[in-house]
Amino acid sequence: MKKIEAIIRPETLEPLKEALIRAKVNGITINQVFGCGNQLGWTEYVRGNTIIMNTLSKIEVTLVVPDDKLEEIIDVITSVSETGEVGDGKIFISEVMDCIRIRTKERGEIAL
Ligand SMILES: Nc1ncnc2c1ncn2[C@@H]1O[C@H](COP(=O)(O)OP(=O)(O)OP(=O)(O)O)[C@@H](O)[C@H]1O
Numbered sequence: 603m604k605k606i607e608a609i610i611r612p613e614t615l616e617p618l619k620e621a622l623i624r625a626k627v628n629g630i631t632i633n634q635v636f637g638c639g640n641q642l643g644w645t646e647y648v649r650g651n652t653i654i655m656n657t658l659s660k661i662e663v664t665l666v667v668p669d670d671k672l673e674e675i676i677d678v679i680t681s682v683s684e685t686g687e688v689g690d691g692k693i694f695i696s697e698v699m700d701c702i703r704i705r706t707k708e709r710g711e712i713a714l
């Protein structure tokens with residue numbers, strides 16, 4: 603099992619959710635987050651003052667998928683959430699040791 607943590611633009615959340623549901627993922631967790639990437643936010647000039655807005659509102663989508671579904675889901679995210687501009691986001695992948703469905707106590711991929 604792999605955990606996919608995708609940080610995306612808020613405006614791509616709705617189409618991404620639809621695409622992930624079409625791809626039959628087992629579950630999705632969504633968080634509102636603030637962050638910055640390589641550009642470290644942006645700079646604004648307000649009444650002669652320079653304001654560095656170093657975190658932007660982003661959405662973090664977390665899902666755990668079976669190993670054989672990983673590449674398909676990465677393709678869905680990269681195609682739906684891409685605008686081509688800086689700040690499109692990032693995907694982090696990590697190994698998941700186990701999953702337990704609390705109701706049935708099933709474990710592993712079957713519990714996803
Ligand atoms: N190395 C990182 N660690 C943790 N979070 C990150 C990292 N890089 C990006 N993020 C998160 O992803 C969001 C989007 O990052 P962003 O797309 O701007 O990455 P980037 O590396 O600057 O790429 P780009 O040059 O396309 O903007 C950030 O606001 C931050 O929340």
Ligand SMILES: [Mg+2]
Binds near residue numbers: 638641642688689
């Ligand atoms: Mg950036």
